[in-house]
Amino acid sequence: MKKLIVNADDFGLAEHINNGIIKCFSHGIVTSTSIMANGKAFEHAVSLSKKNSALSVGIHLVLVEEKPILAGKKISSLLSKDNKFHKNYKKFLLQFLLGRIKRNEIENEFREQIEKVLS
Numbered sequence: 001m002k003k004l005i006v007n008a009d010d011f012g013l014a015e016h017i018n019n020g021i022i023k024c025f026s027h028g029i030v031t032s033t034s035i036m037a038n039g040k041a042f043e044h045a046v047s048l049s050k051k052n053s054a055l056s057v058g059i060h061l062v063l064v065e066e067k068p069i070l071a072g073k074k075i076s077s078l079l080s081k082d083n084k085f086h087k088n089y090k091k092f093l094l095q096f097l098l099g100r101i102k103r104n105e106i107e108n109e110f111r112e113q114i115e116k117v118l119s
Helices: 015-026 042-051 070-076 087-098 104-118
Strands: 006-012 032-035 057-058
Touching: 006 015, 015 042, 032 042, 042 057, 070 087
Parallel strands: 006 032, 032 057
Antiparallel strands: none
């Protein structure tokens, strides 16, 4: 028997996205989602996931566009001049290819995002 998994990305990014994901889940369209620990509507997504316990929730790790979980001094190579992640993947990738991104800072930020979701 074949099974189709439909994953909805960006759970926690914004409340309207969260509500759309739950609506699709309750209609049987979406089977899983991935939550963003640093999304603006993270707490809203957590609340909805608790009310919809059959929804599979994974972790969406983020290194662009959103605010980091860790303080700027701990992950300075990941940040643009405004102390936020780079605005897009092209800028991040360029910095990475030029050797300006510290891999241990990626690991540390990812660890914090994972810990936030697990808690």
